[in-house]
Amino acid sequence: MKLSTFKKGLHPEDYKYFSRNQAIETLPPPDDVYLPLQQHIGAPCVPLVKKGDRVKTGQIIANSEAYVSAPVHATVTGIVKDIEKYYHPLGMRETMIHIQRDGEDEWDYLEKIRDWKWTPKEQLLKTIRDAGIVGLGGATFPTHVKLNPPDDKPIDSFILNGVECEPYLTADDRLMIEQADKILLGMAIMMHILDVQKGYIGIENNKPEAIARMQKRVVELGYPFKMVPLKVKYPQGAEKMLIYSVLKRKVPAGKLPLDVGVVVNNVATAFAVAEAVCEAKPLIRRVITVTGDGVTQPKNLMARLGTPFKELFNACGNVKDNVHRIFMGGPMMGMTQYHLESPVIKGSSGIVAVSGDLVEELLTFPCIHCGACVKACPMNLLPLRISKFGQRGMPEQLEEYGVTNCIECGSCAFACPANIPLVQWIKVGKLRLREHQAKLAKEKA
Ligand code: SF4
Numbered sequence: 001m002k003l004s005t006f007k008k009g010l011h012p013e014d015y016k017y018f019s020r021n022q023a024i025e026t027l028p029p030p031d032d033v034y035l036p037l038q039q040h041i042g043a044p045c046v047p048l049v050k051k052g053d054r055v056k057t058g059q060i061i062a063n064s065e066a067y068v069s070a071p072v073h074a075t076v077t078g079i080v081k082d083i084e085k086y087y088h089p090l091g092m093r094e095t096m097i098h099i100q101r102d103g104e105d106e107w108d109y110l111e112k113i114r115d116w117k118w119t120p121k122e123q124l125l126k127t128i129r130d131a132g133i134v135g136l137g138g139a140t141f142p143t144h145v146k147l148n149p150p151d152d153k154p155i156d157s158f159i160l161n162g163v164e165c166e167p168y169l170t171a172d173d174r175l176m177i178e179q180a181d182k183i184l185l186g187m188a189i190m191m192h193i194l195d196v197q198k199g200y201i202g203i204e205n206n207k208p209e210a211i212a213r214m215q216k217r218v219v220e221l222g223y224p225f226k227m228v229p230l231k232v233k234y235p236q237g238a239e240k241m242l243i244y245s246v247l248k249r250k251v252p253a254g255k256l257p258l259d260v261g262v263v264v265n266n267v268a269t270a271f272a273v274a275e276a277v278c279e280a281k282p283l284i285r286r287v288i289t290v291t292g293d294g295v296t297q298p299k300n301l302m303a304r305l306g307t308p309f310k311e312l313f314n315a316c317g318n319v320k321d322n323v324h325r326i327f328m329g330g331p332m333m334g335m336t337q338y339h340l341e342s343p344v345i346k347g348s349s350g351i352v353a354v355s356g357d358l359v360e361e362l363l364t365f366p367c368i369h370c371g372a373c374v375k376a377c378p379m380n381l382l383p384l385r386i387s388k389f390g391q392r393g394m395p396e397q398l399e400e401y402g403v404t405n406c407i408e409c410g411s412c413a414f415a416c417p418a419n420i421p422l423v424q425w426i427k428v429g430k431l432r433l434r435e436h437q438a439k440l441a442k443e444k445a
Pocket residue numbers: 376377378379380381382383405406407408409410411412413422423426
């Protein structure tokens with residue numbers, strides 16, 4: 001069978017063998033959870049509780065009036081111990097609501113929906129927002145916003161993203177094998193909200209069990225969805241690449257999937273939508289892969305949001321002595337972790353501990369102008385040039401060379417034989433451009 005894919009791309013070693021055969025294990029709720037006010041793209045939330053309050057599992061404890069935002073829920077039943085700055089997995093200290101569990105779950109459920117097929121779309125969107133659902137593949141964009149495109153952007157296709165192309169991660173793979181029905185239900189609900197008839201399921205060919213299971217349930221449950229097995233290639237899970245792989249539509253630079261009539265959502269997001277709409281459960285947990293050669297017993301864990309990473313490692317026999325580096329989210333796009341007190345957040349798809357054997361000591365050399373970074377870039381950018389502009393703080397040039405089109409996939413840095421930290425400087429460049437634009441806007445006002 002000829003498999004679909006996109007142009008360019010890489011083939012990094014996938015290292016999924018550590019955890020792909022580990023069935024999802026539910027981690028008991030921890031004694032303490034730490035819930036950041038910012039776990040999503042958009043406006044941060046403000047606390048609705050104070051120190052000493054007793055909260056129930058599923059209760060909204062922080063929210064924002066902004067449309068592009070998502071509320072934060074208590075993920076255990078207990079007492080608000082404090083609201084202080086703690087280490088956030090994205091690298092800074094951020095305000096978090098610390099809850100100390102005082103017993104079993106007492107639930108605060110969402111408003112119940114009787115039959116989603118007969119429920120107004122506005123109400124379904126409100127339930128998805130109230131549930132705090134965001135893109136769980138790592139993008140963390142609020143799902144209610146994605147499912148409500150403007151009227152002048154007609155959507156004709158929905159793609160369920162089961163690609164999980166990041167090395168090491170197997171959370172989505174296991175979820176598709178074990179929870180296919182709920183994922184497909186979530187997909188049907190999202191397509192109903194968007195009033196879209198064409199649904200596609202994109203899964204890379206290195207997940208044969210997930211493809212077979214999802215295909216079987218699509219047929220048995222009578223869904224009109226099309227399965228699209230994909231050639232294994234990084235970064236196929238990025239929306240623009242996936243849309244090309246599945247539909248051969250190109251999303252132009254600076255445009256969004258909805259500009260070509262497509263909405264893409266991850267399988268874990270679909271699972272969360274089904275739980276919110278059909279079981280009145282807000283987003284209080286997620287599957288996270290705990291893996292790498294630095295973990296004694298790699299696993300896929302269903303963990304409460306707010307659980308410190310050290311508790312996940314404890315449940316996996318702990319990290320080994322030779323651990324060299326720990327990432328949240330995988331080695332290509334993930335963030336290096338320095339504090340294992342940092343908690344699981346909505347975008348935590350994996351926590352990966354690797355030994356010195358797997359991570360070479362990265363000495364940086366001068367550029368040899370080999371062009372490998374340009375060849376690897378799926379967005380057709382000039383990575384070396386924009387990273388230099390980022391390093392030198394040149395906002396006009398950064399804009400001209402399309403720094404905002406960079407999806408931070410890490411392919412350029414992976415391909416670079418000189419080990420130049422290209423993505424790091426590109427990220428700095430994006431920051432410099434934002435600062436420059438804010439300054440210009442202020443001067444204009
Ligand atoms: S420049 Fe950005 S999009 Fe291109 S390869 Fe590098 S990280 Fe990926």
